Amino acid sequence: MSQSDYPQTSSNPADRVCLTRAQLVAEVVVRLLTVPLLGLFVILTVHQYVRDTSRVTLLLFAFAEVLTVGLAVFSRVPTERDWNPLSLVVTVCATFYFLAFQITPGIRLVPEALAAAIQVAGVLVQIYAKWSLRRSFGLLPANRGVIMVGPYRIVRHPMYLGYLITDIGFLVANFGIRNLVVVVAQWTLQVIRIVKEEQLLSNDITYREYMGRVRYRLVHGVF
Numbered sequence: 001m002s003q004s005d006y007p008q009t010s011s012n013p014a015d016r017v018c019l020t021r022a023q024l025v026a027e028v029v030v031r032l033l034t035v036p037l038l039g040l041f042v043i044l045t046v047h048q049y050v051r052d053t054s055r056v057t058l059l060l061f062a063f064a065e066v067l068t069v070g071l072a073v074f075s076r077v078p079t080e081r082d083w084n085p086l087s088l089v090v091t092v093c094a095t096f097y098f099l100a101f102q103i104t105p106g107i108r109l110v111p112e113a114l115a116a117a118i119q120v121a122g123v124l125v126q127i128y129a130k131w132s133l134r135r136s137f138g139l140l141p142a143n144r145g146v147i148m149v150g151p152y153r154i155v156r157h158p159m160y161l162g163y164l165i166t167d168i169g170f171l172v173a174n175f176g177i178r179n180l181v182v183v184v185a186q187w188t189l190q191v192i193r194i195v196k197e198e199q200l201l202s203n204d205i206t207y208r209e210y211m212g213r214v215r216y217r218l219v220h221g222v223f
Contacts, residue, residue, distance in 0.1 A: 034069050037096055048103050056112055057173040058103060060119040064166045065098050067126060087196050094189040097182060106176040115173030122165030129159035146206045156217045157194055
């Protein structure tokens with residue numbers, strides 16, 4: 001969660017950004033890895049779409065990943081970040097999970113148009129959440145300040161909710177055992193990621209107050 005609309009952990013957060021050499025290397029490597037990996041995925045996805053232009057969900061999924069991962073490259077460096085090895089592994093796997101998807105034709109559980117509509121809904125939720133955060137989002141769990149407006153008044157992690165909706169839209173139009181396993185594994189990791197992120201953020205009294213106002217993390221009434 002993020003941004004300067006609410007109290008920060010420092011009066012001048014930029015002054016507190018001080019990375020060790022190892023942390024700086026990890027920061028640069030994670031960001032640079034996104035470019036070739038995301039580019040490869042987009043190329044493979046477009047290739048599959050050209051072979052069957054009825055598979056609109058492929059293009060929407062690629063767009064969603066560009067929006068998700070691509071923008072993270074340009075996110076600002078936070079004042080506090082979780083450098084725990086478990087957090088690093090979970091973040092990398094949960095971020096680049098799309099490379100494990102089978103993008104060749106699968107089973108269409110619902111019409112392509114309906115699946116595409118679900119994806120669009122998920123992307124719109126992501127955009128709304130990212131617009132609320134501006135550049136204050138990224139890959140690793142981090143304290144980027146606290147914001148409580150927009151979709152963050154409903155659940156504490158609306159951006160992840162957008163990811164979940166988008167994944168469901170892709171899965172129901174491209175169903176297969178492999179893709180089902182990827183989604184289940186991905187969201188197991190995402191839950192761990194959310195818990196780790198909140199462990200870090202709960203050190204901030206402002207975030208603890210926010211948790212008291214907004215009860216649910218991801219799905220209202222469930223989690």
